[in-house]
Structure formats: structure tokens, C-alpha cells
Amino acid sequence: MDQKTNEEMLMFVEKATAGDKEALETVLLSAQDLVFNLSLRMLGTFADAEDAAQDILLKIMTHLSSFQKQSAFSTWVFRIAVNHLKNYKKHMFAQRPLSFEFYGTDIENGKSGEVPDLTQDVEKSLLAEELKLSCTNVMLQCLDAESRCVFVLGTMFKLDSRIAGEILDMTPEAYRQRLSRVRKKMADFLKIYCGEYGGGKCRCEDRVNYAIQSHRLNPKQLDYTEAGEIPLQTMLEVKKAMEETDDFAQNFAFCKPYEAPERTKRFVREFLDSPQLSVIRNAEGRG
Structure with missing residues (x-):
């Protein structure tokens, strides 16, 4: 801290x-x-x-x-x-409330190619980066609150299972099992739909105007790209990182502090x- x-x-x-x-x-x-x-x-x-x-x-x-x-x-x-x-x-x-089903349907059916240019002279690559960071964060809302806690504590803050279990009132083993299931669920969704962090067809740059039209992106308010990124160590004294429970870490690079x-x-x-x-x-x- x-x-x-x-x-x-x-x-x-x-x-x-x-x-x-x-x-x-x-x-x-x-x-x-x-x-x-x-x-x-x-x-x-x-x-x-x-x-x-x-x-x-x-x-x-x-x-x-x-x-x-x-x-x-x-x-x-x-x-x-x-x-x-x-x-x-x-x-x-x-x-x-959101669900993975709703999110997936929106990606499949969103007619991003039919939307005019709404970028307001803001560089499209910058808007695409903002959308990528915003979209993946909003995706966490598809999880129930406790699963979201489990995912964030283990994936972003990298707490070891003993400490995370203490925070969430569960055993370290139960926490590790829950984290592994939640990370797999997130990774599976990214693999199917996301072209940025997985193998899906959705590309942020292609959906910029659609996101602006649907009020998910504001060219005049780029919270993520304008925020100052910091190392995890400036928030937390990490003496023992979370033990790896799966091979999904590379999928969650969007969890930036x-x-x-x-x-x-x-x-x-x-x-x-x-x-x-x-x-x-x-x-x-x-x-």
C-alpha cells in the first residue's frame, strides 16, 4: 500500500x-x-x-x-x-445486470459496419484502446459479485489463497478451486468472442463507432487511457504472490492497476x- x-x-x-x-x-x-x-x-x-x-x-x-x-x-x-x-x-x-449470453449475442449481432463515423476527430486507435480496456472491465460484470471478488483478488491483486480465503471467509482450497473455475469461464468467453485477448472475431477498432452510438464509449471522456497506470507494488506489499492454478494468466493482461x-x-x-x-x-x- x-x-x-x-x-x-x-x-x-x-x-x-x-x-x-x-x-x-x-x-x-x-x-x-x-x-x-x-x-x-x-x-x-x-x-x-x-x-x-x-x-x-x-x-x-x-x-x-x-x-x-x-x-x-x-x-x-x-x-x-x-x-x-x-x-x-x-x-x-x-x-x-449483464450476462455472458447477452454480451456474446451483442458481439454476434451488433451491426458495427452500418454505423457512420462518430469519432469526433479523436484518433481511432486511441478510442479502440479505450474500448478494449472498458469492454474487458465491463465483462467482469457478467460474473456474480462473489465470483468477481475471487477473480479480482487472484488475477489482479495476485493474493495468495490463504489471504484471499481469509478475506472472503472460505478455505484456501475452496478459493483456489473457485478461482480456477472463474478464470476458465472468463478465458473461454474471450477465446470465443474476443479478438484482442482471445481467438474471437470481435475487434475493438471495428466496433468503435457502434460503441459510441450505443453510449458505451465517449470520445470526450477517455477514463482508461487517460488514467495513470501504476505498478501493483505501489498499492500492496506483495510478499507471496498467488500460486498459479491454471494457464490463463496471459488472457487477463487487461487487469491493470x-x-x-x-x-x-x-x-x-x-x-x-x-x-x-x-x-x-x-x-x-x-x-
Whole structure:
């Protein structure tokens, strides 16, 4: 988490729970990239991920005194975030759920060749890259919430099965089996339909205008290609990577970590300077 060891984070947590505002800021800013990236993969869009990340960061702050140090701080953060996101109902795909069947039918039947040029003078290759990253992330919404968690923790964050199982309240063996099944399901779909990460006929560049017409791509708002990509190590101290359970890793290169948007960073700093912080701390003190 922001290249800090667990021991360093424990020190900051102790100071933060004792009332040190700068330590609290360090804790929250260190967690923000992890929280945002998990939210993005779980919810499918930048806007929904930003909103959920703010909610989760508030939960981390208000529950910080309950952290018992029986696990790594990042594991505790993951658990809070996962529990929040699995039950999060305010995102777009909670209202309009997806399935692999729907996605496949859209690829098969979408008449992309009949759509006029809608690129608005934006380079088509740039739009195709944005569509590729967006499409594969939205594809995760075809999984149920727990399967999505399993996939993201194992494929993007590369957590070992003991830690991931602890976060999801399942045994390491059950987690490994579930991860293998979910990764195979994703890989099979990519193999059939996706020409970017599999052997399918769908090519992002051919579907750019269709995606714009169907409001899946906005040439004036390229969230993925404009986001700052970061190494996994800046979010998480990875001492033991997830053991490989299958041969599908090359299929999931789209699981890239991004820097939390400026709005999320600004939210943390503005909240720490607001009267609400004192209200929450006073409430914690009375509790």
C-alpha cells in the first residue's frame, strides 16, 4: 500500500487512532489506490468506482480503532472494501445486470459496419484502446459479485489463497478451486468472442463507432487511457504472490492497476479539513 510495509502502516494506524491527523491522512492516502482499483473492477465504471471508494475510505476511517492487528492492514482494508462492494447497489450494473449470453449475442449481432463515423476527430486507435480496456472491465460484470471478488483478488491483486480465503471467509482450497473455475469461464468467453485477448472475431477498432452510438464509449471522456497506470507494488506489499492454478494468466493482461483519480485524493484531503472529522471522532470517543 503506497510502498509502505505492514509494520510502517501499523505505526501510522496507532498514531491515527490516537488523534494524529497527518497519520490518518497517510493511512487513507495509502489505501486509496487499492480501494479504487478494487471498486473499479467490481463495479465496472470510473464514476461508480470513485463514489464507492469514497464510501469505503470513510468506513476505514470510522472503523480504524476496531483494527485488531491480527492480520496485515491491507487484508483488513480488503475485507472492509469487499464487504461493501459485494452489497453495493448504487452502481449502473446493479440496475442493468449483464450476462455472458447477452454480451456474446451483442458481439454476434451488433451491426458495427452500418454505423457512420462518430469519432469526433479523436484518433481511432486511441478510442479502440479505450474500448478494449472498458469492454474487458465491463465483462467482469457478467460474473456474480462473489465470483468477481475471487477473480479480482487472484488475477489482479495476485493474493495468495490463504489471504484471499481469509478475506472472503472460505478455505484456501475452496478459493483456489473457485478461482480456477472463474478464470476458465472468463478465458473461454474471450477465446470465443474476443479478438484482442482471445481467438474471437470481435475487434475493438471495428466496433468503435457502434460503441459510441450505443453510449458505451465517449470520445470526450477517455477514463482508461487517460488514467495513470501504476505498478501493483505501489498499492500492496506483495510478499507471496498467488500460486498459479491454471494457464490463463496471459488472457487477463487487461487487469491493470490505475492511480486513484484526483477527485478521490481531493475528497480525502477536504474531508480531513472539514468539521465532519471532529464530529466523527467525538462520536467514536463517546462510543
